[in-house]
Amino acid sequence: MSGPARPFPPGDSGGRPALTFRLGALQVAAPILGGLLAGTALANVLLVVTAGEYMTSGELRSCLSAVVIASLVVPALPSRYGVELTHNWLVVLGNRRREIAWRDIIGLEIRKTAGIRAVIVVVADGRRILLRAPMSLLDRRFDHKAQILTDWWVAGRGGPYGG
Structure with missing residues (x-):
């Protein structure tokens, strides 16, 4: 794909940004949400291995609530x-x-x-x-x-x- 023939906008003095690339809300949220879900699964596995029992429904609900809250809050934060x-x-x-x-x-x-x-x-x-x-x-x-x-x-x- 070829780029613009003249990448600098006309009259750009070089001081102010002419173009900005930022991460989108989903690009910020996806790794965080994936990490929270993986952390919840890992905590459950470690609990099974060390104590021989699974998370209680209350503990699992708390972890998944954190994931849901993060999925609502993180995308709203400015990148x-x-x-x-x-x-x-x-x-x-x-x-x-x-x-x-x-x-x-x-x-x-x-x-x-x-x-x-x-x-x-x-x-x-x-x-x-x-x-x-x-x-x-x-x-x-x-x-x-x-x-x-x-x-x-x-x-x-x-x-x-x-x-």
Whole structure:
């Protein structure tokens, strides 16, 4: 899939984000809900192995209630993970804000872990930074977003040869 011929919007001064990729509500909730369900199952198995008995219906109801509450609350929370594309910077959003100049990025890689693809940014100083967004989990447009990110990187470096 080819990206836009001119990835920077006209008149972009480079200071404000022109494009932002964030995780969707289901992309945030799915791993958490899966973990809670797996934790409930594991707790039940450990209880059987160590004590020889299953969870009581009250204990199981408490665990499943936590899963239901989390399934309602987590998707409503705003996603703080993502990336912003500006004329001069790739801004990584997460626990903290990290700005990486396009010229300092020497490569972008797509990594697949447990069937989920994500973008890794390779920086000139040797760091490899995993971007939390975009990611392929529940996102059919991942390939398109990865191509846009690549186009911005090429344009931000000054062309296909880093000019």
